[in-house]
Amino acid sequence: MPWEKRNKPNTKQKPLGLIVTGVVGGSLVALYAVTAPFVAPALRKICLPFVPATTVQVSNVLSALRARTGTLVDIGSGDGRIVIAAAKQGFRASGFELNPWLVWYSRYKAWKEGVHHKTSFHISDLWKVSFTQYPNVVIFGVPQMMERLERKLAEELPSTAKVVACRFPFPTWIPEQTVGEGIDTVWVYDAKTFRCHNNKTGTPSEQSQCGQ
Template sequence: MEGGGTLPEALKEERQLGHILPTSSEASSVKRSPWGFLLTGIVGGALVAVYAVATPFITPALRKICLPFVPATSKQIENVVKMLRCRRGPLVDIGSGDGRIVIAAAKEGFSAVGYELNPWLVWYSRYCAWQEGVHGSARFYISDLWKVTFSQYSNVVIFGVPQMMPQLEKKLELELEDDARVIACRFPFPHWIPDHVTGEGIDTVWVYDVSTFRGREKRP
């Protein structure tokens, strides 16, 4: 009969210990520090911030005709400025990116404008222009290049991609005046014959004077 009395007592003790000793899952949750939750929140917030900043950079690459942001090299900027010497009139950079072409042109005395679809790059360009002291002559606008008319510009700079060059060529033919000059970087226009070419590799720039290719078109 003593054995029959000790079994309930043992079960009772086990049940009491069950309330005291946590299960493996409960133990892992107990061991979690508040710092773990804080770290998780920080990482999650950082990922959201990166997504918010990166989305405008990536989105243009998903368009039918994309104009992705690829920073110009110092040599490219130097070659563009070289082809602008002895030129006058307002300048536009189509797809102005981080604004360095526009800022460099403004330092050379041009009234320069950049059109860029990415708002982050436009705000950054405005800040750089202010920092360089040329914010009065270097302006930047958030706009789709296909919705802008370029007839008021005497100098046009474009860092394009092959897919967009034929369509842009037609647009500029219709809009630009005879005294305008077009400077293409990285990729030439498909049908125009350049008046000047300078640089090598990715730093090459092709220069087209509108009066020249219009003169060729008028010949029999």
């Protein structure tokens, strides 16, 4: 009998074990749900990390676009501060961002700031978006992506477009102007100029248009 008692399974401990397992498992699932959108972009071949724009950078962007109107797009819009600031200056502004948490926060912030009717935020990979409708473009990029982005924007943007690059300039385009200094510098590019730059290796017809 003593042997049977010692080897009899302890059924009282099972519910506690299941509860602990459930709590740990639930915590891991919740942690993954919160962190996955932030980690996933870092696993891509070209990473566009979220680094908030400084107040000076936002001011420099708006200064570079001071005489401009119409629609504006922020590529990799982060927490939406460029889009919201542009909307307050009269633009109809859109942001494209891969991180859904930042997009949801941006929408809330735009509503709180009273410009939700002039802004839109989209969860999307920038390489899958066409920017043909935007004459004003802002990009906070990284060096690894800028050359490829040059080609994409040159193909898609209207001839009246202006592109403002922050933190890193485009590798081959020549800016028509720079605003600010240090990490807050922004480079302003004109579509007609960078299209002609790209057309140096294009057809004779394309090259002749740049000479007009």
